[in-house]
Amino acid sequence: MGSKSTTAGKAAAADRQRESAEPGRLAIVCAISWLFPGLGHILLGRWQKGIVFLVALPLMFAVGLLLQGRLFPLDLSDPLVFLGGLANRGIGAPYFVARFMDAGIGDVTKVAYESGNTFLMTAGLLNFLVILDALDIAMGRK
Amino acid sequence: MSHFGLMVLYAFFVSLTFAVLLRDTLREQLKTGGMMLGAFIVVAYVFGWLMYPFPL
Numbered sequence: 611m612g613s614k615s616t617t618a619g620k621a622a623a624a625d626r627q628r629e630s631a632e633p634g635r636l637a638i639v640c641a642i643s644w645l646f647p648g649l650g651h652i653l654l655g656r657w658q659k660g661i662v663f664l665v666a667l668p669l670m671f672a673v674g675l676l677l678q679g680r681l682f683p684l685d686l687s688d689p690l691v692f693l694g695g696l697a698n699r700g701i702g703a704p705y706f707v708a709r710f711m712d713a714g715i716g717d718v719t720k721v722a723y724e725s726g727n728t729f730l731m732t733a734g735l736l737n738f739l740v741i742l743d744a745l746d747i748a749m750g751r752k
Numbered sequence: 753m754s755h756f757g758l759m760v761l762y763a764f765f766v767s768l769t770f771a772v773l774l775r776d777t778l779r780e781q782l783k784t785g786g787m788m789l790g791a792f793i794v795v796a797y798v799f800g801w802l803m804y805p806f807p808l
Contacts, residue, residue, distance in 0.1 A: 670765040736769045
């Protein structure tokens with residue numbers, strides 16, 4: 611009986627969320643999730659997940675910067691550099707902070723340069739998944 | 753830090769994020785994250801040894 615009422619409660623909560631899934635609100639959730647990884651989850655009441663993302667993803671990005679990785683430009687003449695640039699920007703605010711501090715210039719002579727690039731790009735790509743998860747929650751799919 | 757250490761650190765961050773994304777309870781997250789991290793390390797080790805006789 612307890613599990614039935616829990617299931618009914620979850621379904622009701624999902625219904626309420628679905629009803630409040632206005633496009634404007636969804637766009638705000640996505641924008642907040644992009645700018646501050648995990649903050650969208652926190653605003654949607656998923657505290658535990660949000661705090662993990664809020665700590666882990668910027669930390670991964672910071673490790674990439676410490677390893678002398680490079681933040682790539684959005685250069686359409688080189689598709690791979692362009693894609694790298696897109697991935698870098700996926701992390702949101704930490705990217706702009708790094709640019710403001712002139713970090714992420716990249717030093718190709720450093721032994722961990724490629725590892726640094728991998729950390730920087732992966733942090734951004736993982737945040738894209740986090741944004742999609744927040745969107746699913748906001749739409750009542752999860 | 754060694755390349756192996758960097759790989760373990762990378763695997764840790766990726767496993768943590770996927771485990772938290774895919775599972776809802778702490779117990780399930782720890783189990784999934786641990787298995788993913790272990791798989792990362794084992795596969796890297798196996799591929800490392802497979803590449804040993806065939807250096808680039």
